[in-house]
Amino acid sequence: MAALSSYSMPTEQPAFSFQNQPQSHASGGPTQHSFYPYTDNGGSTLGISGSSFTIIAGDTRMTSGYNILTRYAPKLFRIGGEGPEHAGAKIVLSVVGFAADGQALQERLDMVVKMYRYQHGKDMSVHACAQRLSHILYNKRFFPYYVQAILGGIDEEGVGALYSYDPVGSYEREQCRAAGAAASLIMPFLDNQVNLKNQYEPDAPQGLEKPQLQPQPLDRQTVEELVRDAFTSAVERHIEVGDGLQMMVITKDGIEELYSPLKQD
Amino acid sequence: MNHNPQAWGRPRDDVYGAYNSQYLPQHHGGPSAHPTTHTQSPIVTGTSVIAIKYSTGVVIAADNLASYGSLARFTDVKRLKPFNRKAVVGFGGDVSDMQYLDRLLSSLDVQENYSHNNDDPEDTKALMSAKNLHTYLAKVMYKRRSDFNPLWNSLLICGLDEKNKPFLATADLLGTTYSAPTLATGFGAHLAQPLLRKAVPDEEASQKLDKETAVEVVRECMKVLFYRDARSMNEYSIAVVDEKGVELKEKEKLENQSWAFADQIRGYGTQTV
Numbered sequence: 001m002a003a004l005s006s007y008s009m010p011t012e013q014p015a016f017s018f019q020n021q022p023q024s025h026a027s028g029g030p031t032q033h034s035f036y037p038y039t040d041n042g043g044s045t046l047g048i049s050g051s052s053f054t055i056i057a058g059d060t061r062m063t064s065g066y067n068i069l070t071r072y073a074p075k076l077f078r079i080g081g082e083g084p085e086h087a088g089a090k091i092v093l094s095v096v097g098f099a100a101d102g103q104a105l106q107e108r109l110d111m112v113v114k115m116y117r118y119q120h121g122k123d124m125s126v127h128a129c130a131q132r133l134s135h136i137l138y139n140k141r142f143f144p145y146y147v148q149a150i151l152g153g154i155d156e157e158g159v160g161a162l163y164s165y166d167p168v169g170s171y172e173r174e175q176c177r178a179a180g181a182a183a184s185l186i187m188p189f190l191d192n193q194v195n196l197k198n199q200y201e202p203d204a205p206q207g208l209e210k211p212q213l214q215p216q217p218l219d220r221q222t223v224e225e226l227v228r229d230a231f232t233s234a235v236e237r238h239i240e241v242g243d244g245l246q247m248m249v250i251t252k253d254g255i256e257e258l259y260s261p262l263k264q265d
Numbered sequence: 266m267n268h269n270p271q272a273w274g275r276p277r278d279d280v281y282g283a284y285n286s287q288y289l290p291q292h293h294g295g296p297s298a299h300p301t302t303h304t305q306s307p308i309v310t311g312t313s314v315i316a317i318k319y320s321t322g323v324v325i326a327a328d329n330l331a332s333y334g335s336l337a338r339f340t341d342v343k344r345l346k347p348f349n350r351k352a353v354v355g356f357g358g359d360v361s362d363m364q365y366l367d368r369l370l371s372s373l374d375v376q377e378n379y380s381h382n383n384d385d386p387e388d389t390k391a392l393m394s395a396k397n398l399h400t401y402l403a404k405v406m407y408k409r410r411s412d413f414n415p416l417w418n419s420l421l422i423c424g425l426d427e428k429n430k431p432f433l434a435t436a437d438l439l440g441t442t443y444s445a446p447t448l449a450t451g452f453g454a455h456l457a458q459p460l461l462r463k464a465v466p467d468e469e470a471s472q473k474l475d476k477e478t479a480v481e482v483v484r485e486c487m488k489v490l491f492y493r494d495a496r497s498m499n500e501y502s503i504a505v506v507d508e509k510g511v512e513l514k515e516k517e518k519l520e521n522q523s524w525a526f527a528d529q530i531r532g533y534g535t536q537t538v
Contacts, residue, residue: 037411067455070443072468099442100439104440
């Protein structure tokens with residue numbers, strides 16, 4: 001499986017995600033102060049693709065330990081398009097994990113997509129962009145970008161495309177994916193509601209052969225409601241998620257951005 | 266005559282002897298007795314920096330103390346550095362790294378001044394805005410952390426952006442950046458930020474805030490920080506950046522302190538209750 005939904009910091013002990021120092025030291029040796037170049041800035045993201053659209057969403061809170069650093073730090077980025085405003089862009093990247101790496105990754109991918117258009121005179125397909133993102137991540141295999149990325153767009157057939165990544169570039173195309181601090185809360189909900197896991201034909205007779213419900217592409221309104229429900233629930237149970245919900249809906253006509261407040265507690 | 270142009274104008278070895286590289290650092294050809302070292306922890310440090318955006322500008326403050334561990338070592342260290350008439354940087358963390366960044370910014374300012382007239386208020390096209398400066402500093406910080414040789418600071422960069430709107434953002438030793446209507450580094454993130462957010466809960470509120478209230482809120486926060494932050498002092502610098510330029514005061518004293526709460530504190534110290 002490509003992107004592990006419950007990707008956590010390197011520790012065996014149960015811990016909050018923000019305990020960012022390696023947990024165990026070899027005892028006996030002198031204690032060395034060493035610079036640890038990563039931190040976890042919390043937050044969560046989520047993407048769902050439909051038959052003619054893809055929705056990517058993320059909360060806007062940024063944290064450091066128990067501190068809220070800011071209530072509005074977007075985790076969703078338009079990729080490509082024209083100029084610094086990304087006019088006409090049709091690809092969205094969401095990154096969650098270490099915010100500085102996320103920013104650096106976003107800038108690199110944006111530059112690649114813009115250079116592609118400059119050199120080839122046509123827009124990069126999501127398929128190509130997805131593979132390029134994998135290569136960018138794997139290029140830093142031994143000093144990784146500490147982020148879980150989700151890339152969304154519309155493929156060449158006009159169907160919603162969604163790709164999810166682990167920090168070192170392993171990726172796959174999926175129908176839905178949750179990432180970040182509350183991924184372990186949101187992903188099971190998505191498994192059940194989008195991929196209809198553990199849901200069976202209600203009218204079939206009781207027994208071992210009860211057929212499972214087959215997932216169908218969802219319409220846009222249903223998906224938006226699922227995203228809102230997923231985040232309002234995650235806010236209740238995870239302290240690193242909250243403040244605002246940013247959603248980007250990618251269709252063949254472009255990107256529509258929606259923002260709605262979440263609880264600030 | 267020596268026909269090697271590189272040697273012209275230099276002290277001649279046959280007169281003065283070969284150059285003694287004993288005192289140079291290793292990467293300039295010095296002795297290799299010691300390995301090159303990177304900052305692994307800060308030594309002389311400055312504490313919190315706090316800032317708040319108001320309708321037409323930004324207020325930023327930091328005290329004038331540089332501590333050596335728990336020793337209050339230097340008491341007149343100016344930690345707010347004006348870059349140009351649109352931007353001020355506030356430094357928390359290691360003071361030597363702050364001085365390095367200050368030199369870096371000075372040379373950047375010299376380069377920038379070749380491209381336009383800094384004294385002409387009409388000539389703003391090429392003037393580096395606070396936003397430009399923040400991008401620059403964030404890249405410097407991220408590059409250094411990626412080289413495992415961090416600059417041990419947290420910076421607040423404030424001033425006006427290219428549209429002359431108030432701008433406030435931060436960059437730290439990991440290269441992490443973010444922006445908010447109120448920001449505080451170090452101890453201020455715990456003590457001052459809640460007070461600042463009470464005054465300015467969101468962007469909308471900051472657009473309604475006037476300069477006098479903003480300055481008053483910041484001064485109040487500096488007082489609270491002095492009450493409770495053991496690495497702080499009662500003399501501080503405060504700067505206001507708006508379209509009129511930078512107004513920097515570097516010798517402000519805390520006023521109207523009230524230590525009435527002190528005798529209410531129980532549970533440690535000498536009382537026998």
